[in-house]
Amino acid sequence: MTAPRLEIDLEKIHHNARTLVNRLRGRGISVTGVTKAVLGAPEIAAALIRAGVWALGDSRIENIRTLREARITAPIMLIRSPMLSQVEQVVAQADISVNTELDVVRGLSHAALAARRTHGIVLMVELGDLREGIMPGDLEPFVQAILDFPNIALRGIGTNLACRSGVAPDARNMAELSALADSIDATFGHRLRPRLGSSAGFGLEIVSGGNSANLEWALSGADTGRINHLRLGEAILLGCEPLHRRPIDGLYTDAFTLIAEVIETKVKPSEPWGDIGQTAFGEMPPRATNRIFDPTAERPRTTQTILALGRQDTDADGLLPPAGMDILGASSDHLIVDSGCLRLSVGAEIRFQLNYSALVRAMTSPFIAQVMKAASSLTRVPALTY
8 A cells, every 4th residue: 555644534533523522512512523634525524524513614715615526515614714815715615704804704795795695704703812803892893894794694703712822711711702792692683693592582693612622611511601612623633632632531542644654774873973054944953063973983873764754744743653663853755763673674664643733734745645444443442531
């Protein structure tokens, strides 16, 4: 089989999604399964839908187009603010988009009117992480303005935390989002659509608390207030929460495996010699002292194994090698590992687990094949403390 390749266990992804959907349903929270890390792979989207997610979410209109071309009919949310240059595509492909700019909503309105469609809007609010969002004090004037746009339906509000600055979702910022939802309902409720599954009359349908980083808060037993929606990607795909990268109890952390092939294995000195400068990626090696090493001097030796995989393919810092091996470094096209007491032959394969950064880059590499495993004999999920 070709290498490098990503082996993707669809049953483990389905299990993770179904487990989280069921746990959050008991807290009154629905799930949008995020497919951006997997480029909108239809097979993975189908596993999420089968697991009971309310909708799919993606940050790229190209990925959403891939889903639509695969005849995915589930609701799809564009979870990055639309580009003005793509408003026609957004209206054609996505049911809902998150927004923070009046000019963009105006453009979506024009596109929706021309297409004779109604486009849903979720307004993103800035609550401290300083990525995207309308400042809370500016939210009501923004709502007032967009309610007059034809073919635009205000579906809800949301926020995003932890992605840029690592700000954790907690009782304080989630309560602030709930209070903002209550305020909008009180001021504009008569102009909004009925809340989904609510007997409280008209109001915001979606109050989206955030992403996988919200799970610790959402499953802690704390009062969830008006929060009724989360956008989950990493937790489903990798079985961990993003704040501390701890495994989540009952989920699989190995749904994705990256396999690379050995192209060289030799015993070599553990330190370089020669005049030391920057590496290909502008780094100074840890042992660099800008002096010339004596190549005849005795120095520790290691079994150095080179794999046909590099920084052009993935984030080498986000790979977890098998026990007994250490990653020594990487260039564009080579991954160098210390294989310890193992002397691997050329052509042998090594299997790596990935973090989110490594997964995103591996999925986007045209040099890494993707092998979908539709069924597996699932081993017992270890009981981990979350």
